[in-house]
Amino acid sequence: MKWFLLTTLLLPFIAQADCSNQIEVDGNLYCVELSWLSAQSKSRGEFLDLDEPSPQLVAMREVPQWWRYSVAAIKLWSVEDKDEERVHLEGFRVFPYMHMQGGHHHGAAHSFEFDEDSELYLFSGVAFREMPGCWSLRWTAFEADDEEQSEQLFVVDSYANLSAAENERVVELCESVVND
Numbered sequence: 219m220k221w222f223l224l225t226t227l228l229l230p231f232i233a234q235a236d237c238s239n240q241i242e243v244d245g246n247l248y249c250v251e252l253s254w255l256s257a258q259s260k261s262r263g264e265f266l267d268l269d270e271p272s273p274q275l276v277a278m279r280e281v282p283q284w285w286r287y288s289v290a291a292i293k294l295w296s297v298e299d300k301d302e303e304r305v306h307l308e309g310f311r312v313f314p315y316m317h318m319q320g321g322h323h324h325g326a327a328h329s330f331e332f333d334e335d336s337e338l339y340l341f342s343g344v345a346f347r348e349m350p351g352c353w354s355l356r357w358t359a360f361e362a363d364d365e366e367q368s369e370q371l372f373v374v375d376s377y378a379n380l381s382a383a384e385n386e387r388v389v390e391l392c393e394s395v396v397n398d
Contacts, residue, residue, distance in 0.1 A: 237297055239371060241357060243307055247297040252355070252372055255289040258342065265343060271378040275388070278348045285345045286379065292339040304337035309359040312371060314344045317395050318351030346374060352392035 237249035254272040258265040265287060274286035292312060295302045314326045328344040346353045352375065358368035375392045376385045 236302075240297060241369070241371070243310070243359060248305065248307070249293075249295050249297055249302070250357075250371060251293040253291045253293070254378070255291055257378070258287040258289055260285065260287060273346055273374055273377050274379045275377040276345045276347045287342065288344050288346055289340070289342040291336070292341060294339065306332050306334075306337065307359070310339070310357065311359070312339065312341050312355050312357050313368070314346065314374075315354050315356045315368075315370075316349060316351045317354060318349065319395055320350075323351075346377070350391070352388075352395045 236251075239250040239252075241248050241250055257268045257270045257272045257274045259268055260266070260282075268286065270286060272286075272288035272290060274288050276285045293302070294305050294307060294310070296305060311330050313330065314328050315323065316326065317323050326344055326347070329340070329342045331340050332338075333340050341355070352373065354370050354374060355372045356368040357371045360367040373392055375389045377388065380388065
């Protein structure tokens with residue numbers, strides 16, 4: 219009986235714990251969940267799936283033929299929906315953004331689309347190239363992919379192709395750029 223009461227009382231808090239990333243659009247709150255998928259390579263302009271996880275950090279002087287492109291699925295649902303029914307928001311977009319030391323912030327080439335069959339957003343074709351800065355994913359409902367009309371959604375500070383020590387250096391770099 220105690221477990222039943224305890225579970226009943228805590229269930230609303232547990233259900234909301236899954237919604238650590240929220241956005242607000244037109245006064246409505248939505249949960250955003252990102253799942254990294256298999257990385258891709260590019261051959262003759264075509265992307266090919268690899269047996270390597272995303273995200274991948276592309277080394278500074280790596281030749282483009284060896285680049286690994288990161289891919290993610292993004293699920294969106296209303297904060298109030300405990301069943302997490304996926305929603306499609308008109309104009310919602312996610313894009314990569316490099317926040318650099320010294321202020322030369324910029325985006326990167328990528329693809330972002332809504333897949334009607336899975337009801338997921340697909341973020342792909344991005345090469346997170348190593349540079350003196352920190353990659354993040356930003357979201358917007360506007361046309362331009364720029365910092366002024368967007369909000370940060372996720373910081374990309376852990377890469378599948380780096381060691382724990384290398385990822386720790388990325389975290390430290392991201393913290394220093396934010397405080398720059």
